[in-house]
Amino acid sequence: MKRALIIFPGSLGDLLLLIPAAVALAGRGWRVEVSVQRALQGLARRMLPDSVGPPVDGAAMSSLFTSTPAPAVVTWLGGADLVHSWLGPAGAATALEGRTRALGVRAVRHHAVERGDALVHASASYAAALGIDGPLRMPLLALDPGEPARRWHAPPPARLLIHPGAGSATKRWPAPGFRLVADRWRATGGEATVLLGPAEEDMAELWRASGYSAAAGLDILEAAALIASAARYLGNDSGVSHLAGALDRTGVVLFGPTRPERWRPLGGTLVPIRFSRSSIADLAAAVLAALGSVGSA
Numbered sequence: 001m002k003r004a005l006i007i008f009p010g011s012l013g014d015l016l017l018l019i020p021a022a023v024a025l026a027g028r029g030w031r032v033e034v035s036v037q038r039a040l041q042g043l044a045r046r047m048l049p050d051s052v053g054p055p056v057d058g059a060a061m062s063s064l065f066t067s068t069p070a071p072a073v074v075t076w077l078g079g080a081d082l083v084h085s086w087l088g089p090a091g092a093a094t095a096l097e098g099r100t101r102a103l104g105v106r107a108v109r110h111h112a113v114e115r116g117d118a119l120v121h122a123s124a125s126y127a128a129a130l131g132i133d134g135p136l137r138m139p140l141l142a143l144d145p146g147e148p149a150r151r152w153h154a155p156p157p158a159r160l161l162i163h164p165g166a167g168s169a170t171k172r173w174p175a176p177g178f179r180l181v182a183d184r185w186r187a188t189g190g191e192a193t194v195l196l197g198p199a200e201e202d203m204a205e206l207w208r209a210s211g212y213s214a215a216a217g218l219d220i221l222e223a224a225a226l227i228a229s230a231a232r233y234l235g236n237d238s239g240v241s242h243l244a245g246a247l248d249r250t251g252v253v254l255f256g257p258t259r260p261e262r263w264r265p266l267g268g269t270l271v272p273i274r275f276s277r278s279s280i281a282d283l284a285a286a287v288l289a290a291l292g293s294v295g296s297a
Contacts, residue, residue: 001029001030001031002029002030002031002081002082003030003031003033003079003080003081003082004025004030004031004032004033004080004081004082004083004084005032005033005034005035005053005076005077005080005082005083005084005105006018006022006032006033006034006035006083006084006085007034007035007053007056007061007083007084007085007086007087007096008034008035008036008056008086009036009037009056009057009086009087009113010036010086010113011037011167011239012040012043012220012239012240012242012243013167013238013239013241013242014113014114014239015036015040015043015044016138016239016242016243016245016246016265017114017122017123017126017242017266018123018126019047019048019138019139019246020123020126020127020136020137020138020139020266021123021126021127021129021130021132021136022034022048022130023047023048023049023137023139024127024130024132024134024136024137025130025131025132026048026049026050028132030081030082031050032048032049032050033048033050033051033052033053033076034048034052034053035052035053035054035055035056035061035076036052036055036056037055037056037057038055038057038058039219039220040220041055042219042220042221043141043220043221043224046141046142046143046221047139047141047246053073053076054070054072054073054076056087060072060073061073064095064096064099064100065092065095065096065099069099069103074103077100077103077104077105078103078104079103079104079105080100080104080105080106081105081106081107082105082106082107082108082109083100083105083107083108083109084109084111084129084130085108085109085110085111086110086111086112086113087110093110096108096110097110109129111129114126117258117259117262118262119261119262120262121261121262121263121264121266122262122263123136123266124136136266137266138245138246138265138266138267138268139246140246140247140248140267141224141243141246141247143221143224143225143228143247158189158190158191158231158232158294158295158297159190159191159192159193159229159230159231159232159297160181160182160185160190160191160192160193160230160231160232160233160234160251160291160297161192161193161195161226161227161229161230161232161233161234161244161251162178162181162182162192162193162194162195162234162235163194163195163196163197163233163234163235163236163238163240163241163244164178164194164196164200164203164235164236165196165197165199165200165235165236165238165240166236166237166238167238167239170256170257171236171237171238171255171256171257171258172236172256173236173254173256173275173283174280175203176280177275177280177283177284177287178194178234179210180280180281180284181234181284181287181288181291182194182212184284184288185288185291185294188293188294189294189295190294190297192212192213193212193213193214193215193226193230194207194212194213194214194215195215195218195223195226195227195240196214196215196216197216197240200216201216201217204216220243223240223243224243224246224247227240227243227244227247227249228247228249230249231250231297232249232250232251232291232292232297233249233250233251233252233268233270234251234252234254234287234291235251235252235253235254236253236254236255236256237253237254237255237256237258237260237263237264241253241265241270242265242266244265244268244270245265245266245267245268245270246265246267246268247267247268248267248268248269249268249269249270250268250269250270251268251269251270251271251290251291252270252271252272252273252287252290252291253265253270253271253272253273254272254273254274254275254283254287255272255273255274255275255276256274256275256276257276260272260274271290273286273287273290
């Protein structure tokens with residue numbers, strides 16, 4: 001079986017946009033292995049069929065740009081048929097190509113992490129980089145049986161999971177909007193839990209003071225288990241929303257300056273709604289309508 005290695009420094013959302021193409025490449029008879037950030041290795045092991053290489057942000061991969069590459073990366077790269085790399089600017093790409101070819105890699109392709117609002121979905125752009133055409137499917141992120149319930153203890157049937165964060169402040173719907181949706185959801189008999197990333201952890205006590213559960217400091221798979229425990233999901237255009245798609249969740253993803261035609265999650269039943277020109281009250285009503293009634297959750 002031919003070996004295709006992927007060196008990918010992108011964040012959670014970028015990786016989840018790349019994964020459908022990587023899985024499709026494996027379906028064409030390649031053994032596909034990836035080097036990703038250390039924080040994403042557990043996720044990659046769950047979603048990709050073959051092994052995960054040295055972390056892209058670790059010392060072993062950095063040693064590629066020195067005179068003595070680490071044994072772990074020499075072993076991983078040695079004799080590969082094809083390397084797809086998203087590492088660095090042109091100078092780094094040139095250095096990487098020389099080093100990998102010296103290790104017996106037969107071919108190297110260099111790409112850029114997707115940015116900007118092109119006309120095609122970002123996952124299709126990643127697929128084109130890997131030489132994949134045709135429809136793409138987000139593979140389901142498989143959690144261990146009972147993992148969500150074991151970690152989050154018999155969640156209520158009408159739990160709404162809210163993630164109010166995003167990598168950029170401009171991509172975040174204002175916090176009062178999330179609070180309004182949570183209050184209205186709870187008023188009709190549901191419950192809401194808030195998932196906070198590092199940039200939003202200072203909001204935890206504000207949510208808890210209003211009687212909401214707020215989860216912070218979770219790793220990727222812990223966050224996945226929490227998302228999987230909820231009947232509905234609400235979040236911004238973020239990596240966590242792509243994670244909800246990989247978990248086949250139902251809910252709403254809010255888009256501000258970015259276009260859902262380019263950046264929406266592939267998996268799940270996640271309705272994209274634009275927030276840039278709507279009042280908080282109007283958008284909250286639209287979000288609640290898309291989420292459905294508490295009784296249907």
